[in-house]
Amino acid sequence: MSRIKLAFAVIILALSGHGATAQSEKTGVEKLYVLNCGEGTAGDISRWTPGLNEGKTMDFVDTCYLIKHSKGWFLWDTGIADAVAAMPNGLVPADPKAVTWRRPKTLQAQLEQLGLKPEDIKAVGVSHTHPDHTGNVELFPQAVLFVQKTEYDWPGANNEPRFKPSHPVELLSGDKDVFGDGSVTVLSTPGHTPGHQSLLVKLPKTGAVVLSGDAVHFRDNWDNRRVPSMNVSKDQTTASMQKIADTLGKEKAQLWINHDKAQRDSQKMSPEFYD
Template identity: 80%
Template sequence: MTRSIKLVLAAVALVLSAHAAPAQSEKSGVERLYILNCGEGATSDVSRWTPGMNEGKPMDFVDSCYLIKHSQGWFLWDTGVPDAVASMPNGLVPSDPKATVWRRPKTLVAQLDQLGLKPDDIKWMAVSHTHPDHTGNVELFPQAVLHVQKAEYEWPGPNNEPRFKPSHPVVLLSGDKDVFGDGSLTILSTPGHTPGHQSLLVKLPKTGAVVLSGDAVHFKSNWDNRVVPGMNVSKDQTLASMQKIADVLAKEKGQLWINHDKAQRDSLKMAPESYD
């Protein structure tokens, strides 16, 4: 075979390889999702979340975090009640007797370990908002890039303290954000519960589209009846955010997973099982 023929064959092979289908490992997108137990709570009076209804009625809550495996790495949504609560015999008892008493049956670190992961393996994270039952373990992941709405980041905390340590790597958002640019994981701006509240649209290859509510809505009954808790910063924004989520669900033919709704959470698979 002459040298010129070899060069032609090599060029043809190069062109064919450039147009070949990508390998499975090169596919972009979300691969699977784990639901983690990030707290269990109880209140003696749920009317705080359902104004005008359920006066003096007790209710159990749950608090979930969601670990998402994307082709580019691990992403964590919300961090739950602080892991330190796991060592408190009576749980985290609030000063307000009508507020939620939180317990932590499993630490976040232990659940990651069960999946063969360490906190350092988390490359990206986001919190729905800055209430402590969602940000309790943010500082376990100092290397992870945190996505948060600018309005939430700049919202003064108790005693006007910053809500995050200045050293934490942060991406400040002003609206929706396609995190990886492939449509598989989209942060949705859903203000109302807090000034910069956000929810998360996850597109799983088999399960399909799921919206993780954060606290845009607290319970299925609140969702069905468009009930806005009295502590929300804006009723109008909350209702608009609920409608936005409803529109996304209709467009994507998706499911709504409501973070604090115990009945729904108990019907879902928990880690180490996963959704793909």
């Protein structure tokens, strides 16, 4: 009888060990890379801070984020078009108060530095459809595009569609758990545009971060809850900032503000990463 009990105990131990090994396999987000997707100078930042800073210039950055998940690569925002890298004076806007963008590094070159080709990216999310966030969407014609339906249906210039009709797309109506495990969640944060969205990412060591998109453009606007004059809805913008604040509290998360140069300059840039 004691031998039988011993054999049974060995089987249970072996099974439990196998279970422990299976559970220890990596799941969820493994790495997050911060990519340089443009640098520029705003001619007059009063459009972002109504009633303040008339005539003052300000440096902006444009950031994309590459997420390595156990189920595949996910890119958040695609930045200024790579073609701008070849423009000696940058992309000069018609409105001198807007941002003149430059592209010191192309998105494709930064992917190549990580040993990746565009076709390795399985999904792309865009915070919204302004060109400094969608400039390279068609570099990934095979990737599923995550975008709010209200944004997708929002008419572009001359009522043109904002994306090629052939591009595979998942139209969202609110928040979306991208991988079904809670590690990457699209947050509906309208106001800057009708279907603007932000992203909550939960990293195993760094913890949770919220990628702002343009729900807020720089730290001073966040601290003072300022709403840029070009936003489509002041009320929606204010509500979205509150939603982000609530998420930061609930998840004990950091807020990474897309265009804030001081914050971006303090971050590890690709090929370094956060895990």
